[in-house]
Amino acid sequence: xxxxxxxxxxxxxxxxxxxxxxxxxxxxxxxxxxxxxxxxxxxxxxxxxxxxxxxxxxxxxxxxxxxxxxxxxxxxxxxxxxxxxxxxxxxxxxxxxxxxxxxxxxxxxxxxxxxxxxxxxxxxxxxxxxxxxxxxxxxxxxxxxxxxxxxxxxxxxxxxxxxxxxxxxxxxxxxxxxxxxxxxxxxxxxxxxxxxxxxxxxxxxxxxxxxxxxxxxxxxxxxxxxxxxxxxxxxxxxxxxxxxxxxxxxxxxxxxxxxxxxxxxxxxxxxxxxxxxxxxxxxxxxxxxxxxxxxxxxxxxxxxxxxxxxxxxxxxxxxxxxxxxxxxxxxxxxxxxxxxxxxxxxxxxxxxxxxxxxxxxxxxxxxxxxxxxxxxxxxxxxxxxxxxxxxxxxxxxxxxxxxxxxxxxxxxxxxxxxxxxxxxxxxxxxxxxxxxxxxxxxxxxxx
Numbered sequence: 001x002x003x004x005x006x007x008x009x010x011x012x013x014x015x016x017x018x019x020x021x022x023x024x025x026x027x028x029x030x031x032x033x034x035x036x037x038x039x040x041x042x043x044x045x046x047x048x049x050x051x052x053x054x055x056x057x058x059x060x061x062x063x064x065x066x067x068x069x070x071x072x073x074x075x076x077x078x079x080x081x082x083x084x085x086x087x088x089x090x091x092x093x094x095x096x097x098x099x100x101x102x103x104x105x106x107x108x109x110x111x112x113x114x115x116x117x118x119x120x121x122x123x124x125x126x127x128x129x130x131x132x133x134x135x136x137x138x139x140x141x142x143x144x145x146x147x148x149x150x151x152x153x154x155x156x157x158x159x160x161x162x163x164x165x166x167x168x169x170x171x172x173x174x175x176x177x178x179x180x181x182x183x184x185x186x187x188x189x190x191x192x193x194x195x196x197x198x199x200x201x202x203x204x205x206x207x208x209x210x211x212x213x214x215x216x217x218x219x220x221x222x223x224x225x226x227x228x229x230x231x232x233x234x235x236x237x238x239x240x241x242x243x244x245x246x247x248x249x250x251x252x253x254x255x256x257x258x259x260x261x262x263x264x265x266x267x268x269x270x271x272x273x274x275x276x277x278x279x280x281x282x283x284x285x286x287x288x289x290x291x292x293x294x295x296x297x298x299x300x301x302x303x304x305x306x307x308x309x310x311x312x313x314x315x316x317x318x319x320x321x322x323x324x325x326x327x328x329x330x331x332x333x334x335x336x337x338x339x340x341x342x343x344x345x346x347x348x349x350x351x352x353x354x355x356x357x358x359x360x361x362x363x364x365x366x367x368x369x370x371x372x373x374x375x376x377x378x379x380x381x382x383x384x385x386x387x388x389x390x391x392x393x394x395x396x397x398x399x400x401x402x403x404x405x406x407x408x409x410x411x412x413x414x415x416x417x418x419x420x421x422x423x424x425x426x427x428x429x430x431x432x433x434x435x436x437x438x439x440x441x442x443x444x445x446x447x
Contacts, residue, residue, distance in 0.1 A: 034104055041112060042090075042097045045119045049086050052079060052126050060137045064445070065145035067137045070175035074205035075133040082126045082200070089119045125200050132198045136180050136208075144181055147216050150415075150444035151179035151225050155209060157415035158229045158280050162237060165386035167379025173236050177207040177229055184212050186292070189228035191235050207232040218433070219440040220423040223277055223288025226416060230276035231269060238377030243370060244268040250369045251362055260358050264366055270309045275322050275370050279387035280416050282394050283331045284423035286319045290335070294342065301349020311351050313343055314359065321367045326384070327391055397421050404439045405430030418444055 054076040060066045093115040100108040139148060155177040163172065173192065190208040195201040209228045215221050234240050244265045251261040264271075278285045293300060293312035300312040310318065316339045323332040346356055371384045378386055397417045400410035401424030410421060422440045425431050431439070 035101055038097050038100050038109075038112060041116050042094050045093055045116065045123070046090055048123045049083065049090055049119075049126075052083050052086070052123070052130050054079065055133065055137065061141050061145065063145070065140045065149035067140060067178070068175060071137070071178055071206060074175055075137075078199065078202060078205055079126070079130060079133075082129055082202070086119070086122045086126050089115075089122050093119050129199050129202070136178070139180055144216065146445040147441055148179045148181065148211075150219075150441050151209060151211060151216075151222065152177065153415045153444050153447060154222070154225050154419065155179065155207075155229045158226060158233065159236075161280070161414070161416070162233050162386060165381070165388065166237065166377075167381050168377075170237070170377075175206040177209050177232060179209040179211060179225070181213055181216060182210050184210075187211050187215060187224040187228055189231045191232050193235075217437070219437055220284075220419065220426045221288050221291050222419045222422075223281055223285040224292070226277035226280045226285060226419070227273045227289075230273040230280070233276060234269065234272050239272070239375060239383075240269075242375055242377065243272055246369050246373065247366055250365050254361060254365060256358050256362060257354055259352075260354055260362060263355060264362060266306075266308060267310045268370075270315075271318060271366060272370055274315060274319055275367065276383065276387065278319055278322055279326070279371065279384055279389050282389055282397055282417070282420050283323055283326075283328050284397070284420040284427075286316065286323060286331075286335050287423060287427070288419070289319055290316055290339070297343055297348065300343060301346060301351060303350045303352060303355070311349075311355075313339075313346055313349065313351065314355075314363075317359070318363055318367065321363050322371060325367065325372070326389060328394070393417070394420075398424050401425045401428070402430060404443065405436065407435070407439060410443055415444060415447070 055072050057066060057069055057072045093112070096108070096112045096115045100112050139145065159173070159176055163170065177189075188210040190196055190204050190210070192205070192207050193203050196204045207229075209225060211222075211224065215224055234243065247268050248261050248265045251264055252258065274289060277289075281288075293315055295312065303311045309315070316335065320332040320336045320339075323335070347353075372382050374380045374382050374385075396413055397420040400413040400417060400421035403410045404418075404421050405425040410418070413421065418440060422436055425436045425439075426433065430436075
């Protein structure tokens with residue numbers, strides 16, 4: 001037997017329900033709460049929509065670490081679009097409330113709650129975007145604000161050297177990358193102009209560089225900033241389509257199997273970011289890469305047939321190939337020997353034999369294609385020509401590392417070179433890790 005929830009039946013002695021008598025007034029109790037409750041629904045919705053107001057720069061601090069006017073304006077422009085769509089829904093709720101106040105029939109009352117639900121769902125969608133930026137910008141008021149500002153300045157330096165290095169005018173992208181902290185193992189980036197789930201699939205207005213806390217605490221591992229910025233540069237410099245096509249053609253042109261060409265092509269974005277980061281930061285960036293991919297043999301030798309990253313074991317050798325061609329053969333050989341000592345048997349993992357058997361041929365082809373081939377979008381220059389890194393730059397980094405460790409002004413060293421300087425100070429034990437970290441962020445934050 002199915003139970004049905006019903007109001008208690010009136011007793012035989014009870015009079016008929018007042019609402020069933022022609023012309024009878026509605027229950028005083030219902031009338032006493034109905035109108036205030038209906039009015040409150042419209043008020044709540046409108047106030048909730050009004051609360052999604054534009055951000056103000058000064059509410060996130062007044063120092064250099066605060067979000068720039070450009071970042072605030074870009075976030076507000078997106079929110080204005082979303083909020084406009086939201087405010088277009090609230091008049092319908094207002095009209096539904098007015099009709100229900102005039103005629104409190106069930107159909108009118110239900111129209112109110114239906115319209116209220118539509119507005120509420122829209123409010124929640126806008127609030128998610130508002131909350132995303134509120135959290136993002138709010139980090140700049142914490143004790144990590146100067147750390148994130150330092151990463152912003154490194155990223156900006158990378159963009160400046162890129163746009164000054166190309167031989168053709170390209171529209172200057174704005175705003176620049178914005179760094180934020182998030183717990184987790186790996187850094188990440190969200191490129192300009194791609195749909196983001198956290199933005200309701202709206203287009204991301206500026207590059208986001210997501211950095212784990214453990215990287216920020218150890219700034220000599222921040223080669224990750226150069227890697228993530230390079231993902232954005234591949235797009236903004238117009239290389240996102242040219243690079244994979246060129247890799248595929250070059251490998252097939254040497255007679256290597258199509259399966260091998262497809263795999264290298266699938267890896268193009270991550271390889272580009274590794275190699276671009278190395279060109280931007282110099283030899284010590286290889287050590288920073290090994291910090292990330294140096295894991296158990298099972299993990300490092302594991303091949304993912306659908307993954308965008310090269311198998312970790314192969315990534316170091318790709319970077320040492322570029323390092324050799326940059327004019328650092330001794331450093332390249334030292335890194336190569338260390339990596340081989342850690343992982344002496346690449347066939348112990350799951351890397352396909354075809355990838356291992358052709359690696360000695362394919363790797364130089366890929367490095368040459370990405371770094372030493374001229375591209376029209378670079379004004380006929382090569383990537384290595386745009387990010388020109390020579391042995392004299394490495395000597396600058398080494399000198400800066402010594403000054404940094406001694407607590408002295410490192411001089412006019414570019415911001416992106418500060419990562420290598422901190423690495424030099426660490427590797428040569430010129431300063432304690434704590435002192436090294438403090439000097440790194442103090443120098444970058446004061447600029």
